[in-house]
Amino acid sequence: MRGLRVRPMRGEVGDSPWGKAATPADALVQMAMDHGIEAGVVSADDALRREKVTQDELKGAVERVENWPDAHKARSMLALCSGLRESVGESRCGIALELAGIRVTPQVEIKDAFGKLVGRVDFLVEGTKVIVEFDGKVKFESGNPEVLWAEKTREDRLRRLGYTVVRLTWADLERPGAVAAKVQAAIRDAA
Template sequence: MSEMEPREAAALRKHVGAGGYRPVHPGVYVTHGEWTRLTPRRRHVVKALAAMPRLGARLVASHETAAALHRCPGLRGWPPRVHVTDPARIRAQATAHVVKHAQTLDPLDTWLVSGVPVTSPTRTAADLALSQQHAETVVVLDDLLRRDLVAVADVEALIRARPRARSRVAALTALAFASPLADSPGESLARVVLARIGAPKPVLQHRFHSDGSFDPRVDFWFAEHGVVLEFDGAARFTRSRHVGPRTPEQVAVDERLREDAIRAHPDVAGFVRCVWSDLREPARLRAVLASAGVPCRR
């Protein structure tokens, strides 16, 4: 802004006031149309890309901002401020646009993503495990493990290297619970809720073998009770990697045929589904399982 002519600055302020542009960081704007087309994660990435060149070379994008840059899912949405780590700071600092964390960084802790320095997936996983709630941590850890971007032993070593962290035990608990077999954030959260309500531990991504022509795989398999639990998120019916060239009508038909084939398998005694609202209200998931004969201890 300071390099603009007064007339240009006044015109920009007029557009911002009229809703034509949106500020993403002091002195950086995007058009309203561009902003509305972005997903919440991409909006946070845009904020990070705008902020990082103005924050100084020693600062590294970290925590939730690093997770966004690494394309991790965000269970509770993305923070309004950009998170960075400043190795030169003694205490954390929060301003209107940036949260600065005070931590040392090993050279191996820093990657370059989209042209900006960002904590590695391993360091990001450790930072989030030490700062987020259990469910949010599990969602990110599951995703990073599934994409083979981290190893449990490496994340554990970073967590144990911070013995004075108050949330160290909780972080190690979340790491021990994490699994590369969860195929979506919804499945990760379902695992957390299942554990909270005392459901039997299910087998993840179980595949039913038949004559070879169709071997369906299911999200959760309670082998002792012969019950299949499927999580139905929007991704299963809308994302290209799940849908491919099929029409919505064909997707619905194929999913029904798949369910019929699973129900017909001799090992299957029950088939139930859950959705996001069931995970937000654990009593509903407990009822879904009870209807199929799967007991919960809590």
């Protein structure tokens, strides 16, 4: 088959309906080592979020390849992955921010003075009132005015609470340096 690569199994072997296969954790480690940190983190975030793998299983898989070529990619994947990010776009945002030294907490609930939920935000920059939101096309693509109005109202309420909102798109993610600069500018302006 064109494009198919076959090689000896790395790490632990589990059972599948089709026979022996890499465990999910080992497959994710292989993904990072073979295809890069971003591919590994995006895949690990999804597997963690859907509870297909645990952080401990990933840690064990990374330890098994400690002295292998490209093991540094697996270690980086482990350090950067989180089961809290809900999409590929959020995963890529998280990677760009963390690699730029901007510490963020994903999926933070923001409440008003009465304890009423205003919204759950994609990221809150630690130690600040700067929110980072990833805008994929799905939410806005329909053109449904009610969806757009709800998002605008939510953002207005967040701003009234003193938060600064930085919105990132797929185009922004193609320039990680620009992502960092945009968020760092918001942090400076909010201080």
